[in-house]
Every structure is written in C-alpha cells, then in structure tokens.
Amino acid sequence: MSEIIVFGAGGRAGRAVVGEALHRGHHVTAVVRNPAKYQDLEGAGVRILTGDVTNADAVADLAAGHDAAIMAAYDAGAQPDVFFTAAAHALVDGLARAGVGRLVAVGLAATLETGDGMPLMDTPGFPQEYRPFCLAHAAGTAVLRASVTALDWLIVSPAGDFDEAGAGSGRYSMAGVNMASRISHGDFALALLDEIDAPRHHRMHVGVEGA
Numbered sequence: 255m256s257e258i259i260v261f262g263a264g265g266r267a268g269r270a271v272v273g274e275a276l277h278r279g280h281h282v283t284a285v286v287r288n289p290a291k292y293q294d295l296e297g298a299g300v301r302i303l304t305g306d307v308t309n310a311d312a313v314a315d316l317a318a319g320h321d322a323a324i325m326a327a328y329d330a331g332a333q334p335d336v337f338f339t340a341a342a343h344a345l346v347d348g349l350a351r352a353g354v355g356r357l358v359a360v361g362l363a364a365t366l367e368t369g370d371g372m373p374l375m376d377t378p379g380f381p382q383e384y385r386p387f388c389l390a391h392a393a394g395t396a397v398l399r400a401s402v403t404a405l406d407w408l409i410v411s412p413a414g415d416f417d418e419a420g421a422g423s424g425r426y427s428m429a430g431v432n433m434a435s436r437i438s439h440g441d442f443a444l445a446l447l448d449e450i451d452a453p454r455h456h457r458m459h460v461g462v463e464g465a
C-alpha cells in the first residue's frame with residue numbers, strides 16, 4: 255500500500271486514477287482547487303486537499319509524506335503555454351523538496367514521437383488548430399526532460415485518444431502513436447497505477463491503448 259497524491263483528481267483522467275488507486279488499496283490525497291466542487295470524491299482512503307499544481311510551495315507542502323505523485327490537472331481557463339510549463343516547474347521543484355521520487359503525468363498523444371522520431375503534431379496533415387495546445391504540452395515535457403533532480407518522471411498518454419464513453423476491458427497495452435486507437439479512462443488508469451506500483455519506464459513519454 256502506497257501514499258499517492260493526485261493533482262487534478264476531480265477531472266476525467268484524475269478521478270479514474272483515484273478510483274483505481276483505491277481499488278488497489280492505496281491511500282490517496284486528492285488535490286483540487288475547489289473542494290466544494292468535488293465532494294463526490296470523498297470516501298474511505300481519500301483525503302481531499304486544496305492546492306494549485308502550478309505553485310511549487312503548495313506542491314512541496316501537500317506532497318510531503320507521499321510515495322508517488324500523479325499529474326492529471328489541466329486548466330482550461332489558463333493559457334496552455336503558461337499552465338503546462340508552470341506545472342512542470344512546480345512539480346520538479348516541489349516534489350524534490352517533499353522527497354517524492356516518482357511522478358507519473360498524463361500526456362498528449364500529439365506530442366508522442368512517430369516511428370521516424372517526429373512528433374505526431376509535426377507530421378503532414380496534423381490539424382494546425384491544435385498546434386498551440388500541443389506545443390504547450392511539449393514545453394511542459396521539455397521542463398521534465400531538462401530537470402536535474404532525482405525525480406523519476408514518466409509521461410503516459412493515449413496512443414490516440416480517450417474513449418470517453420467506453421467502459422474498457424480491464425486491459426491495456428503499450429503502443430506507438432496511432433490516431434485511430436482508443437482507451438477508456440479506466441484502462442488508462444491501470445497503466446498509470448502499474449507505473450506507480452512497479453515502475454518499468456523512466457524519464458520518457460509512452461503511449462497506451464485499450465486491449
């Protein structure tokens with residue numbers, strides 16, 4: 255049993271992660287900005303705390319005493335280029351101060367590399383309207399890649415996209431970028447928790463798809 259802190263615990267990916275962590279018997283600290291909005295997360299094994307993942311001091315305070323952190327936050331009201339970079343800096347700094355060694359973050363398929371090493375977002379035909387958001391995600395990843403702390407980070411994203419309505423199969427597989435592939439949030443959470451319970455990938459971005 256581990257102590258796991260989840261930033262963005264009330265979101266689509268975040269709440270699936272909380273559910274899977276509890277199912278495995280872990281203790282979860284669910285970090286949200288407005289607890290009144292997320293009372294439904296309450297239950298045995300969950301502690302709801304108020305915090306902002308872009309604030310390094312808050313990350314350091316909240317994360318102390320945990321074995322691992324999961325980053326599932328996304329602020330639709332912020333400039334993406336500001337949000338993802340600020341969150342990555344705050345996590346690198348705050349988790350180091352808190353003594354948390356493992357971070358698993360939810361990523362974006364468009365920033366996964368294709369077989370020839372080119373990010374999907376740079377390939378011909380990729381919809382240009384999504385490019386600023388993709389670049390913002392990639393900038394956050396660059397902060398993690400450049401980090402010089404002992405943080406053992408991993409970014410996991412769908413190889414294609416989430417199946418928003420799908421119930422899932424209880425299985426997933428590692429996968430290279432594939433815009434046609436889908437994974438339910440529940441199956442995606444399995445991959446994140448597996449990388450907490452028995453880390454297999456380190457300081458990289460991997461894709462997963464439903465099996």
Ligand SMILES: NC(=O)c1ccc[n+]([C@@H]2O[C@H](COP(=O)([O-])OP(=O)(O)OC[C@H]3O[C@@H](n4cnc5c(N)ncnc54)[C@H](OP(=O)(O)O)[C@@H]3O)[C@@H](O)[C@H]2O)c1
Pocket residue numbers: 261262263264265266267268285286287288291305306307308326327328329330360361362363364411412414415416
């Ligand atoms: N195909 C793909 O690769 C793909 C598809 C979809 C999503 N994603 C990625 O998956 C990640 C999670 O997305 P999602 O769909 O789960 O998002 P979501 O449902 O919008 O949830 C995000 C959560 O983050 C919280 N949040 C926002 N700002 C925060 C802050 N500063 N500190 C702490 N919590 C904060 C939000 O809460 P409040 O705003 O209520 O405070 C919300 O509950 C994102 O990075 C997204 O880009 C990837």
